[in-house]
Amino acid sequence: MITIVGSGAAGVYAALTAASLGEKVTVVEEREKLGGTCVLFGCIPSKAMLHPLALAYSLDRIGKTLNFSYLELTKLAKDAINQLSKGLEYILESHDINVIHGKASLKGGKIEVNGQTLNSEKVIIATGTIKPSGALAADDLPYLDKDFNKVVIVGGGVGGVEYGWLLRMIGKEVHIVEKEDLLLPKHDPNLRKSVTNYFSKLGIKLHMGVEAKIDGNAVITSKGEKIEGDFVLLSFGRKPNLEGFEELRRDKWLLVNEYMETSLKNVYAAGDVTGSFTAHEAIHEGITAALNALGKRKAYDGSVVPKVIYTMPQIAYIGKTTGNCKKIDMVTLPRAIAEKETEGFLKICEEGGKIVGAVAFSERAEEIITIIGIAMKFGVSISSLLDFQFPHPSYLEAIWELVRTFEGIM
Ligand SMILES: Cc1cc2nc3c(=O)[nH]c(=O)nc-3n(C[C@H](O)[C@H](O)[C@H](O)COP(=O)(O)OP(=O)(O)OC[C@H]3O[C@@H](n4cnc5c(N)ncnc54)[C@H](O)[C@@H]3O)c2cc1C
Numbered sequence: 001m002i003t004i005v006g007s008g009a010a011g012v013y014a015a016l017t018a019a020s021l022g023e024k025v026t027v028v029e030e031r032e033k034l035g036g037t038c039v040l041f042g043c044i045p046s047k048a049m050l051h052p053l054a055l056a057y058s059l060d061r062i063g064k065t066l067n068f069s070y071l072e073l074t075k076l077a078k079d080a081i082n083q084l085s086k087g088l089e090y091i092l093e094s095h096d097i098n099v100i101h102g103k104a105s106l107k108g109g110k111i112e113v114n115g116q117t118l119n120s121e122k123v124i125i126a127t128g129t130i131k132p133s134g135a136l137a138a139d140d141l142p143y144l145d146k147d148f149n150k151v152v153i154v155g156g157g158v159g160g161v162e163y164g165w166l167l168r169m170i171g172k173e174v175h176i177v178e179k180e181d182l183l184l185p186k187h188d189p190n191l192r193k194s195v196t197n198y199f200s201k202l203g204i205k206l207h208m209g210v211e212a213k214i215d216g217n218a219v220i221t222s223k224g225e226k227i228e229g230d231f232v233l234l235s236f237g238r239k240p241n242l243e244g245f246e247e248l249r250r251d252k253w254l255l256v257n258e259y260m261e262t263s264l265k266n267v268y269a270a271g272d273v274t275g276s277f278t279a280h281e282a283i284h285e286g287i288t289a290a291l292n293a294l295g296k297r298k299a300y301d302g303s304v305v306p307k308v309i310y311t312m313p314q315i316a317y318i319g320k321t322t323g324n325c326k327k328i329d330m331v332t333l334p335r336a337i338a339e340k341e342t343e344g345f346l347k348i349c350e351e352g353g354k355i356v357g358a359v360a361f362s363e364r365a366e367e368i369i370t371i372i373g374i375a376m377k378f379g380v381s382i383s384s385l386l387d388f389q390f391p392h393p394s395y396l397e398a399i400w401e402l403v404r405t406f407e408g409i410m
Contacts, residue, residue: 001023001024001025001026001118001119001120001121001122002018002023002024002025002026002120002121002122002123002124002290002293002294003025003026003027003028003104003111003118003120003122003123003124004018004025004026004027004028004123004124004126004290005027005028005104005111005123005124005125005126005127006027006028006029006036006125006126006127006128006241006271006273007027007029007031007034007035007036007088007092007099008035008036008037008038008039008126008128008271008272008279008282009036009038009271009279009280009282009283009286010036010124010126010128010270010271010272010273010282010283010285010286010289011027011029011036011124011126011270011271011286012027012034012035012036012088012091012092012286013282013283013284013286013287013290014124014126014270014286014287014289014290015027015092015095015097015290016091016092016095016097017286017287017290017291018290018293018294019095019096019097020095021290021291021294023294024098025095025096025097025098026097026098026099026100026118026120027092027097027098027099027100028099028100028101028102028104028111028113028118029099029100029101030101030102030103030104031101032101033081033085034085034088034089034092034099035081035084035085035088036128037128037129037139037272038279038282039081039084039085039088040081040085041131041138041139041140041142042138042139042279043279044077044080044081044084045077045078045080045081045141045142046077046138046141046142046162046163046166046310047080047310048073048076048077048079048080048081048142049073049074049076049077049141049142049166050162050166050310051076052066052068052072052073052076053068053073053165053166053169053170053312054310054312056068056169057169057312058312058339058341061339061340061341062339062340068170069147069170070144070147070148070170070172071145071147073170074141074142074143074144074145077142078142081142100113100114102114103244104244105243105244105245106123106125106244106245106247106248106264106267107247108247109123109247109264109265109266109267110123111123121266122266122267122268122293122294123266123267123268124260124267124268124269124270124286124289124290124293125245125248125254125262125267125268125269125270125273126269126270126271126273126282126286126289127240127241127242127245127271127273128240128241128271128272128273128282129238129239129240129241129272129273130238130239130240130241131238132234132236132237132238132239134214134234135154135214135231135232135233135234136231136232136233136234137233137234137235138159138162138163138233138235141163141166141233148172148230148231149172149173149230150172150173150174150175150228150229150230151167151172151173151174151175151229151230151231151232151233152175152177152217152218152219152227152228152229152231152232152233153167153174153175153176153177153232153233153235154177154212154214154219154232154233154234154235154236155176155177155178155234155235155236156176156177156178156180156182156183156184156185156206156208156235157178157183157184157185157235157236158184158307158309159235159236160176160178160183160235160236161183161184161195161199161309161311161315162309162310162311163233163235164176164199164204165199165202165204165311165312168199168202168203168204169202169312173205173229174204174205175204175205175206175207175219175227175229176199176204176205176206176207177207177210177212177219177221177227178206178207178208178209178210179209179210179211179212180208180209181208181209182195182196182208183195183196183199183206183208184196184315187317187359188317188321188347188359190321190327190345190347190359191315191317191347191359191361194344194345194361195315195361196208198343198361207221207225207227210222210223210225214232214234216232217229217230217231217232218232219232238272239252240252240253240254240272240273240274240275241273242254242273247264248262248263248264248267248269249262249263252275253273253274253275254269254273254274254275255274256268256269256270256274258299258300259288259292259297259298259299259300260274260285260288260289260292260300261292266293268289268290268292268293269289270282270285270286270288270289271285271286276302278305278307280305280306281302281305284300284302285300285302288300304318304319304373304376304377305318305373306318306366306369306370306373308365308366308369310366312363313330313341313343313344313361313362313363313365314360314361314362314363314364314365314366315359315360315361315365316359316360316365316366316368316369316370317357317358317359317360317369318357318358318359318369318372318373318376319349319355319356319357319358319376320349320356320357321347321349321357321358321359322349322357323349323350323351323356324349324350324351324406325347325348325349325350326347326348326349326402326405326406327345327346327347327402328345328346328347328398328401328402328405329342329344329345330342330343330344330345330346330362330363330395330398332401333393333395333397333398333401334392334393334397335393335394335395335397336362336363336395338393339363341362341363341395343361343362344360344361344362344363344365345360345361345362346358346359346360346362346365346368346398346399346402347359347360348372348399348402348403348406350382350406353381353382353383354376354379354380354381354382355372355375355376355380355382356376357376358372360398362395362398363395364395364396367395367396368395368396368398368399371396371399372399382403382406382407383407385399385400385403386400386403386404386407386409388400
């Protein structure tokens with residue numbers, strides 16, 4: 001028997017993997033609903049809310065308008081949350097996976113829940129993260145039951161950018177306070193400049209190069225400016241959910257090796273609790289943890305992971321963008337011109353004839369970067385990509401045009 005703590009992306013995929021190998025599986029989840037951060041607070045509600053705004057954005061490019069109220073968006077989010085969470089209940093049940101609701105802790109390498117010790121041979125900890133305290137977080141946005149006008153976002157990283165765009169597109173006055181001089185700290189410099197300029201054009205008020213102190217519904221900057229909103233949204237600062245798991249070695253995150261083994265024998269961990277930050281990493285780590293727990297030796301490979309920020313244009317990136325890089329502006333692509341989606345660019349970098357990283361700020365950036373990721377993961381050389389026929393006219397042709405440039409073809 002295997003016990004998995006957490007029904008988020010990592011826990012669910014660990015459970016399904018173990019069940020499909022014939023193991024008796026118990027999932028312990030402290031919340032009433034299954035699905036974890038992604039389904040209940042993150043990926044899913046945010047995409048339900050962003051989709052109508054992406055449609056409105058594209059219509060706006062061709063001179064038409066489409067309007068939504070904030071509460072219409074939260075309704076869509078709640079529908080998606082409920083449908084997916086219910087769907088998970090059904091999937092786990094149909095795989096004969098036992099679900100116990102309660103807060104688990106680890107004592108002597110065994111899981112305790114609701115005053116009972118579960119006698120399983122293997123344990124997987126997939127408890128995810130908790131949101132920052134002291135202000136609202138993006139997790140709260142689908143659950144607001146009152147409309148509002150003005151939001152002050154602290155942090156211009158990935159979360160600040162995705163939710164800043166969402167709130168601005170629904171017509172709110174949005175302020176972003178960021179301690180660096182450009183949005184998206186630690187990201188590609190071309191991307192940072194383009195996105196910062198684009199956000200200014202959208203009318204998002206950027207307060208760059210200043211520290212923020214939260215004071216109720218206001219932020220006081222290190223320059224002494226007070227920016228008041230209907231609420232403050234803190235866009236960073238999640239912490240691993242590790243209360244009750246003090247037996248395990250950790251730094252900030254729970255420490256695991258490439259087999260997802262923790263410091264205790266027979267106890268594995270996967271997902272955000274180990275310091276990864278996307279649902280797809282959590283899924284693959286969960287699968288790896290379950291395989292290793294059941295005796296199949298498999299190392300987790302997190303070297304090539306696409307990341308996407310679901311603004312419009314989308315922002316997506318993979319690998320590193322240093323070294324020999326080439327860039328193409330979307331305005332040169334026939335499809336982008338036809339659809340008036342000419343904002344942004346694609347940049348690809350190579351070493352030794354193979355792609356080592358890329359960043360796209362463009363329509364369909366998610367697909368562009370995923371295809372580049374496949375080429376990276378499977379070691380496809382740039383010269384062999386030259387022979388692949390990308391559909392015309394497509395946004396994916398940006399890849400092929402850059403391949404031609406790398407090969408010295410005009
Ligand atoms: C606002 C937001 C938007 C996001 N958008 C995206 C996106 O678009 N794409 C993407 O890839 N990622 C996104 N993410 C990240 C994604 O949600 C996480 O990477 C993913 O949910 C991690 O899954 P997990 O299984 O590791 O943890 P979680 O999903 O956090 O699941 C952990 C589960 O464990 C339970 N639990 C915790 N402690 C205990 C305990 N002691 N006993 C019992 N149960 C316990 C929790 O209740 C929870 O259900 C977003 C995150 C946020 C916050």
